[in-house]
Amino acid sequence: MSFFRPEVAALKAYAMADEASLIKVNQNEAPWDWPEDLKAEAARVAAAVAFNRYPPFEEKTLTEALAKRWGLPPASFLVGNGSNELLQALFLSALGPGRKVLVPSPTFSLYRQLALMAGAPVAEVPLKDSVAYKPEAWIKAVRREKPALCLLCSPNNPTGAAYPDEALGDLITEAPGLVAVDEAYAEFASGTARAFLPKQENLIVLRTFSKAWGGAGLRLGYAMASPAVVSQVRKALLPYNVSPVTACLGVLALKNAPLFEERVRSLVVERGKLIEALGRLPGLTVFPSQANFVLVRVAKGTAAERFLALKKRGVLVRDVSHLAGLERCLRLSVGSPEENKAQVNALAEVMA
Ligand SMILES: Cc1ncc(COP(=O)(O)O)c(C=O)c1O
Structure with missing residues (x-):
């Protein structure tokens, strides 16, 4: 596209696949929407x-x-x-x-x-x-x-x-x-x-x-x-x-604020449990995290293979292995307790 600056034409656009998935842990979103009464208040406001x-x-x-x-x-x-x-x-x-x-x-x-x-x-x-x-x-x-x-x-x-x-x-x-x-x-x-x-x-x-x-x-x-x-x-x-x-x-x-602060506290507890459970899986290195996501590295195979195998099991994570120094790495958002159990189970199957 000669209509544009050459560096823009050469740039790979920032993109995100819109994939419907049962367990969506690829964008570090909050696992819970606002409660219904708060949404009703939002509509009034x-x-x-x-x-x-x-x-x-x-x-x-x-x-x-x-x-x-x-x-x-x-x-x-x-x-x-x-x-x-x-x-x-x-x-x-x-x-x-x-x-x-x-x-x-x-x-x-x-x-x-x-x-x-x-x-x-x-x-x-x-x-x-x-x-x-x-x-x-x-x-x-x-x-x-x-x-x-x-x-x-x-x-x-x-x-x-x-x-x-x-x-x-x-x-x-x-x-x-x-x-x-x-x-x-x-x-x-x-x-x-x-x-x-x-x-x-x-x-x-x-x-x-x-x-x-x-x-x-x-x-x-x-x-x-x-x-x-x-x-x-x-x-x-x-x-x-x-x-x-x-x-x-x-x-x-x-x-x-108290509602969201309470949710943050419970996600931090969930993060600890998720890190612990992931740490028990063979062939997986788990990195410490101060955020609402966890970075992991698979010992064998490629991140792309694991990403697809997880997706087949209904778990959508983020493949970050294209980033410098993050070969074989995936990023998993901390979800609700049920979502975290599901993603650990899926990873256990995929790593077995
Ligand atoms: C480090 C970082 N900064 C900024 C953003 C953008 O957030 P917002 O939704 O506020 O534009 C993100 C979103 O994932 C992020 O990871």
């Missing part, structure tokens, strides 16, 4: 929005609810259609030719695609044994690469490791540009970069309603940073980016 009017130019309701939750000023928040949209706005506003982004390897593959679209160079910091963060390597890399943006995914998708909190301060101080921490899975982990806000002017933290808040279908995420950083990233977003309906549903989720 949505109906109260004037569909014929544009919302206020600057989103206020959700921003204020977030400000209250986090104890930061409303001007420190930016909302988006999923954290993906905010990542895109961040890349477009901070990066470009000659303005490099530093990312872990392996990590969430969307980062590379966004960098390409922004025309920005990418430098990678390999993870230790391809799974865990090595803070010394990051300090060296920011000195060497002088990135305009240093992007941590913490906990990292798909390896599950978090960047150690105690090492984060040094990285933020050392980085010559922005430091973004994608905390899509932070509710399942023990740490967060939040403590460095609002002091650190170059820090931006990204969160989503897609995982811990059971709202992947809502498409809602947010960024927290200093008001100065927020006002620059905002320039890369389209006006009225988040629908007022979605924003109200975000407020409703926050009002019901």
Whole structure:
């Protein structure tokens, strides 16, 4: 397609097969939808929005609810259609030719695609044994690469490791540009970069309603940073980016925080049980995880073969073996207790 930039034409599009499956553990979604009474409340809240009017130019309701939750000023928040949209706005506003982004390897593959679209160079910091963060390597890399943006995914998708909190301060101080921490899975982990806000002017933290808040279908995420950083990233977003309906549903989720926090606690317990049960299966290496998914490596055969064998048994996992250093690896989301039993049983059969 000569109508497009050559690097775009050559890019393999980010894609996801829409496969109906009994046990869907391939996208790190919450295993439970919102309870019926909360969905009925959501319908009432949505109906109260004037569909014929544009919302206020600057989103206020959700921003204020977030400000209250986090104890930061409303001007420190930016909302988006999923954290993906905010990542895109961040890349477009901070990066470009000659303005490099530093990312872990392996990590969430969307980062590379966004960098390409922004025309920005990418430098990678390999993870230790391809799974865990090595803070010394990051300090060296920011000195060497002088990135305009240093992007941590913490906990990292798909390896599950978090960047150690105690090492984060040094990285933020050392980085010559922005430091973004994608905390899509932070509710399942023990740490967060939040403590460095609002002091650190170059820090931006990204969160989503897609995982811990059971709202992947809502498409809602947010960024927290200093008001100065927020006002620059905002320039890369389209006006009225988040629908007022979605924003109200975000407020409703926050009002019901105890429900979602309880669900997170039970998923963390389930994660422990899943890791233990997987660890008992022969021929499987299980990596520690601070997220709502677990990375495993099969000793024999290919990940693609195991993926297909699991699918035949009605279990849809993610084959991540194409990522650097993750040969023979699969990623399994932590599901409901029944889903976890089913995925362990299926894996036991497949590994036998
Ligand atoms: C690391 C990471 N960041 C961001 C996202 C995007 O989330 P959202 O649904 O908020 O766009 C995902 C989704 O899987 C993710 O794994």
